[in-house]
Amino acid sequence: MKKIIFIGISLIIIFIVIILFKQQNIKDSSQFLSAEDVDKGLLKNTKAVIYLSTTADQDFDNKGLSYSVFVKKDHSTQALTMNGLELGSIAVGKNRLLLEDKNTIRIVDGDIKQFNMDTPQYTGERTGYLPSQDLFFSIYNSGFKESGYNSDVRYGNAEKINVDSIPYYILISGVTEKGINILTQDFETKTFNLREVTFDKELKINDITTLQELTIDSTQALAPILTDEHYYYLILSTIISESKESVSIYRINKKTLEQEKFKLIEYNDVDLTATIPYNYKNSATISQNKLFYANGLGEIYSFDLKTHAVSKAFKLKKASQSKIRHNEETYFKDGNLYVLRYSEDKNGYYYLETYSLDKGKLIDSFDINGLDEIINHSSSKKVYSYDLKVLQ
Amino acid sequence: MKKTILALSLTTAMLFSQASITNAESYVDDILKLQPDISEEELLQDVQMIASNTGQSEQVILEQIYTELKEDEAKGIAEKSAYSKEKYGVSPRGGSGGTVSIGSSTKGNFYYTPSETAYLDHGHVGMYYTSTTIVESVPSDGVRTISTSARKVDSSGSVVKSVSTSTTNRNNAADWAYTQVGQSYSYNFATNRLTGHDGAKNCSKLIWSAYKVNGNLDLDVDGGLGVYPRDVRDASDTVLVRNI
Structure with missing residues (x-):
């Protein structure tokens, strides 16, 4: 009798273990994509893409990892697992995406075209898409080589990816229809130079001008370089002390190269770390003759391009005033500000808000399902958000 | 009697010597477990160099390295435990x-x-x-x-x-x-x-x-x-x- 009970209990336990194992596998297989799973339906059904990665130091065992997380229209998530790239990002082209990791470029169209790179990169700077040439690019903070400082560049399309280098340390950059604007920082000459990078058969660097009035020891870039028809705009700050900072807009005339400075924000007796944007590479845009800047306190400032008037346009709802972050991201597109938010009151913790820049208010919000599980999926590595792109 | 004393002394010396070699090997293994990205060869080269410069035995140096690593490990574990109790503590x-x-x-x-x-x-x-x-x-x-x-x-x-x-x-x-x-x-x-x-x-x-x-x-x-x-x-x- 005892034997029968023992065998029965054992069978039940084995049965439960098998069921749990299968359920886990089903959950994993549906949430994590392989390259073969990527088809035309994926991009059609994707609302936004989030890039998560381990930091460079976690690649010590060659097992650093990153995820391109596809947030679907039904608010579910699926992740494509890749190698790691700290500060990596995603570029959006015409119905295509560029995904990257330390040694791979992937162009996602109907399927994935994968290019393996010879030289690994560990720190990203910016990715983008130049519609005039139908060309993707990614720039990296590669560091010193024998010839001096290098920011390596990978560029191309689904047919070929080329590799070249920009011989400068890049403080901040921005993308236009035709090229990339970069602000380079030279610690030896103590200068900041605005330059343009174009791809006419090969990579070309055109010097634009040297920025005046900037001190090498205390200048901080807070937003991507923006442009309109007549000007370049840079949002830079001067650190005055541990709790005092002055944020300004530097405007440079494209023809005359005249430089003007407009005060944007003065922080006094503030925890300056809390004011740093959620993602300083995606923290500003130009829309309807106004420049908008989103700081780390959830305040969106506007600068009227004609009258030069500065105002606090609106605030994110329930924005934290703390420096503590939870993978928040911002992204401007088509007159809207999209914000990846976190709340412990939400079931899935993460949600995506849409604010109208014109109306200055929240117009949409939905909870993202499964992002927290992806962020915490690895038991040995930790990933952090580095980019948000909204596709539709 | 003398032969017996000599034999005992030699046996004791050999035992101590063997124990010392075993200890040194054990320290090397333990150190490499704590720092797996350096090779045994690199470690021993460093130890030999330090021994030659300081006049200390390799055994003493290995023991010191091991002690420092264990102390640092203990500090790390204690601090990790303290952080995890904080509100925003993250491993x-x-x-x-x-x-x-x-x-x-x-x-x-x-x-x-x-x-x-x-x-x-x-x-x-x-x-x-x-x-x-x-x-x-x-x-x-x-x-x-x-x-x-x-x-x-x-x-x-x-x-x-x-x-x-x-x-x-x-x-x-x-x-x-x-x-x-x-x-x-x-x-x-x-x-x-x-x-x-x-x-x-x-x-x-x-x-x-x-x-x-x-x-x-x-x-x-x-x-x-x-x-x-x-x-x-x-x-x-x-x-x-x-x-x-």
Whole structure:
């Protein structure tokens, strides 16, 4: 009798273990994509893409990892697992995406075209898409080589990816229809130079001008370089002390190269770390003759391009005033500000808000399902958000 | 009787000698378990070099290395446990990364953050080359620069500290650290006080050497053969600027 009970209990336990194992596998297989799973339906059904990665130091065992997380229209998530790239990002082209990791470029169209790179990169700077040439690019903070400082560049399309280098340390950059604007920082000459990078058969660097009035020891870039028809705009700050900072807009005339400075924000007796944007590479845009800047306190400032008037346009709802972050991201597109938010009151913790820049208010919000599980999926590595792109 | 005494003495000596070899081998194994990215050959070469320079036996040096590593490990475990009790406590299993920008500070200051990069929670340190640019040595990438807005860490246990010395020393130390950008990463914490200032180096060695070469400061709370990130953080010549 005892034997029968023992065998029965054992069978039940084995049965439960098998069921749990299968359920886990089903959950994993549906949430994590392989390259073969990527088809035309994926991009059609994707609302936004989030890039998560381990930091460079976690690649010590060659097992650093990153995820391109596809947030679907039904608010579910699926992740494509890749190698790691700290500060990596995603570029959006015409119905295509560029995904990257330390040694791979992937162009996602109907399927994935994968290019393996010879030289690994560990720190990203910016990715983008130049519609005039139908060309993707990614720039990296590669560091010193024998010839001096290098920011390596990978560029191309689904047919070929080329590799070249920009011989400068890049403080901040921005993308236009035709090229990339970069602000380079030279610690030896103590200068900041605005330059343009174009791809006419090969990579070309055109010097634009040297920025005046900037001190090498205390200048901080807070937003991507923006442009309109007549000007370049840079949002830079001067650190005055541990709790005092002055944020300004530097405007440079494209023809005359005249430089003007407009005060944007003065922080006094503030925890300056809390004011740093959620993602300083995606923290500003130009829309309807106004420049908008989103700081780390959830305040969106506007600068009227004609009258030069500065105002606090609106605030994110329930924005934290703390420096503590939870993978928040911002992204401007088509007159809207999209914000990846976190709340412990939400079931899935993460949600995506849409604010109208014109109306200055929240117009949409939905909870993202499964992002927290992806962020915490690895038991040995930790990933952090580095980019948000909204596709539709 | 004499023969018996001689035989006993030889047996005892052999036993002690055998025990000593076994101890040394055991220390080597234990050290390599704590620092698996350095090879046995590298470790023994370093130990031989130190023994030759100091006149100490290799056995004593191995014991000291092991003791320092175990002490650092114990400190890491205790601090990790303390962080996990904090509201925003996050396990440092994810290397030196996080979600909080380290923010700006004065040239020559440094930051410390819990980090489990080289298998152990050694912690991580990086130096302010300018008030908005960090120079640091990280596994994989080596010595690099990164903006203080881009460099994010876990806030629990992370601090910014200054070094009590002249502005000239602080500036020179930061400038020296910048000259090391491009050097590869070294996983050898155990004997990094005795390796050369130039060449491959880990995060704590970078800052320790910067101030050793510029100002002759010894930013190591307990001396010994290895300088670990927490040794730099806790060095007597350092002052807390702020918690990150």
